Amino acid sequence: MSKHNLIIYSLLLAAAPISVLADSSTTSATTVGMFSPPTAPSVGHRPGSPLSDYGLELNGDSGYAESYIPIPGMLLKSRMVGRVSDPDTEKYQANETATTVCTYYRVEKDDSQHELLREKPCKYEIVISEDNVGSKIRIEHYNETDMVSAPGYTPVPMVSEIHSIETKRIVKLSKDLSVISADKSLLMPGESAVVKLIVKDINNNPISNLNLQCGHFPTGSWNSRCDIKAGGNPGEYLQTVTYNGGSNG
Structure with a gap:
């Protein structure tokens, strides 16, 4: 039985490096308005703090987990996952409503911040x-009390504690996304090979923590799943393919 060259197997990357784990997903110790005197009738009127995380979309594809690397062109979408109530607010049963405010910053390598966007409401x-x-x-993110919900008095404090999250550092991928090799160049029917991909950025640095998706067209000759896994080296990804036999490789 003749062998078939593994090169017949075409692995096309759909470049879905995915982004972002929040390096910090904790509530900031900074409290806006904390030092305002809580004089009656405003005792216990601090709004609850919003808890948030985020996801990424690329070309309309969503569902990428936070643990991946963000790249230009991705849509970064934050979302609320809960809230932390102020104990005094619950005690005094204040009835004010609040609006969530979002501020996005670019954080440089020296930790300096530059405001990109502020939204109210988010x-x-x-x-x-x-x-x-x-x-x-x-x-x-923080919540700010709606003044229309507090007729006749000024709630103090008017804003909640800040909740903040950060992406990983944003990278730009090389146009040549990967170097593809395999541990076998020829396969008999029923044999498998491991395809190895090395992914680098434009500065030739390997990139780990990507979510790679394959875009080949499956045929009866090949048995493979699009579950490319991380290898043991930086920027290395592995996929196992099996040749089933036949001439339509």
Whole structure:
């Protein structure tokens, strides 16, 4: 039985490097309005603090986990996952409503911050641009009391504690996304090979923590799943393919 060259197997990357784990997903110790005197009738009127995380979309594809690397062109979408109530507010049963405010910052390598966008109310999304390559994006959320819900008095404090999250550092991928090799060049029917991919950025640095998706067209000759796994080296990814036999490789 003749052998078939593994090169017949075409592995096309759909470049879905995915982004972002929040390096910090904790509530900031900074408290806006904390030092305002809580005089009656405003005792216990601090709004609850919003808890948030985020996801990424690329070309309309969503569902990417936070633990991946963000790249330019991705849509960064924050979302609320809960809230932390102020104990005094629960005790005094204040009835004010609040609106969530979002501020997006570019965080440079020296930890300096540059405001990119502030929204009230939040639209919860921002497009990652090439200007942000090499930096992180920090998202701050807090709730601000709606004055129309407090007729005749001024709630003190009017804003909640800040909740913040950060992406990983944004990278720009090389146009040549990967070097593809395999541990076998020829396969008999029923034999498998491991395809190895090395992914680098434009500065030739290997990139780990990507979510790679294969875009080949399956045929009866090949048995493979699009579950490319991380290898043991930086920027290395592995996929196992099996040749079933036949001439339509």
